[in-house]
Amino acid sequence: MLPETTAFLLLDVAGVACALARTSVSEVLPLPNLHAPPAGGGPLEGFLNLGGNPIPVVDLARLLGLRAGGTESEATSAYRHIVLDAQGSTGFLVDRVEDLISIEASAIRAVSPERTLNGCVISEIAHDDGLIHVLGLSHLLTSEERLRLAALADAAAERLAALSAA
Numbered sequence: 001m002l003p004e005t006t007a008f009l010l011l012d013v014a015g016v017a018c019a020l021a022r023t024s025v026s027e028v029l030p031l032p033n034l035h036a037p038p039a040g041g042g043p044l045e046g047f048l049n050l051g052g053n054p055i056p057v058v059d060l061a062r063l064l065g066l067r068a069g070g071t072e073s074e075a076t077s078a079y080r081h082i083v084l085d086a087q088g089s090t091g092f093l094v095d096r097v098e099d100l101i102s103i104e105a106s107a108i109r110a111v112s113p114e115r116t117l118n119g120c121v122i123s124e125i126a127h128d129d130g131l132i133h134v135l136g137l138s139h140l141l142t143s144e145e146r147l148r149l150a151a152l153a154d155a156a157a158e159r160l161a162a163l164s165a166a
Contacts, residue, residue, distance in 0.1 A: 007101070007103075008102075012094065018094075018133050018134075018135050019134045022100065024085065024086050024137045028084075029081065032048065034057055043059050047153065048091055054156035054160060055088070055091050080096065081097045090141070101127070109126070110123050111123055118139050120136055122135070
């Protein structure tokens with residue numbers, strides 16, 4: 001399904017140009033210090049404390065298999081961003097949010113969901129003599145991954161609540 005908008009955020013994800021429909025993102029944040037639980041693992045980078053709510057932050061490059069854990073350099077980590085989904089419930093760590101662009105509908109081409117894992121690439125944009133994959137944030141994580149992140153976020157919220165009471 002094509003995005004409803006022609007406004008896209010251009011992202012650098014481990015050197016790969018990707019895009020997100022602007023309507024799928026609530027905020028773009030500079031990378032703060034994240035709380036990384038010892039039981040996290042995988043693509044979970046840690047938790048962002050956003051107004052007292054622990055928000056799981058997933059490293060998009062590791063999730064997509066573009067980079068092994070912990071291989072980004074200090075120089076590039078200074079420019080990393082967290083992109084919050086439209087609900088503000090999950091953050092995705094990217095190497096950089098590069099631009100917000102408007103694309104004409106004729107430059108957007110649908111991608112069959114069967115061509116990508118969980119249908120995570122929803123369309124492609126012809127831009128600057130190349131194709132950019134448009135990621136569907138709602139398709140990046142499987143149902144099982146969402147359940148596990150929610151359980152970890154609940155545990156982190158309980159720990160935060162216990163600290164507030166002390």
